Amino acid sequence: MEGKARGCSSSEDSDDEVYLQNASDEDELGSSSGSMPKLQFRNMKSKGCWNEEMGMGEVIEKNGKMWVTTGIVRSGKIYSSIEETFRFRKSSPGDPSFLLYLSRGHPSRAEIEALERQCGGIPLKICLATEGRVSFFSFDKVELPVLP
């Protein structure tokens, strides 16, 4: 049930970017380095195997400080979710999971609709913060199904 081996490289310095490197693509990357963005190989390389049952990459060999704060522990093993396994760059992070609107008063339905139009399809959450207590509310448009 194990997929292709994957590796993540990390470094001890303050650089917090994480690069994906697929071991079987190493030669390909080398031969076509002109057509792809150049990957920097770090000296602290971790190794993982994709675990189909878990739906996550199991980290077999972990190096670097990033595993102190990264990964999911199950039964004494550490796993990496698919989002963590993909290449992530601060300079090009992709779409966010949701946008957060900090609100003091309770917005009306019309106000929520206006906010949603500004979000360009990304989910919106309304944030309420009062005296240190923070709540994220989703006001999701739904279509109640017609039952048989």
Add this chain to the structure above:
Amino acid sequence: MAPRWKGKDAKAKKDAEAEALKEPMSKMVSQLQSSLVQFDTRGFLSGNLCYSLKCLKINGSDTGPQNDQELGHYMKSKKETFLCFYKAHSLLKMKNWVVRPGAQYGADFVVHRYHPSRVHSEYGVLVLSDGDDKDLNGRLRVWSDVHCTTRLLGSVTKILLVLYVNKNDNNNESPLCLANYTVEERTITR
């Protein structure tokens, strides 16, 4: 959310599921409708049966059956938001959900996917008027209302469903203007 079947053990829940799937609500409503028409039944309540399903007549206290106009006017004199509630209730019934009072959960209605004896309700429903009648129902005006309702319903494994009813400038009191009302459905989760 999968339906939460009622029953004291796994087998009883399985039986409830089998029975419910065999008798969907649309079939039950159809049977009720034909039996009421057949016996020319009359009653004093249930606008849904009278107006939407056309199988029940409402008598005034000393007159014959009232028409839709008279009935709508009377209902609105008793509860200003009646038409909004009726529109929301009609939408839920039209989609074959079972609609029951939701007062004990701090909501206007709760809705079941199948017969209430077999399955727990999935949503607590609040009806809010929108447009000109905005906030007429007096619910969810401040954040503490949102917290209160979502927490209460969450504690009994239901989701808050809000039906925003907009009458789109219809000031007619006849139920005929309900055709121009629009309803937007939203869930609120934390």
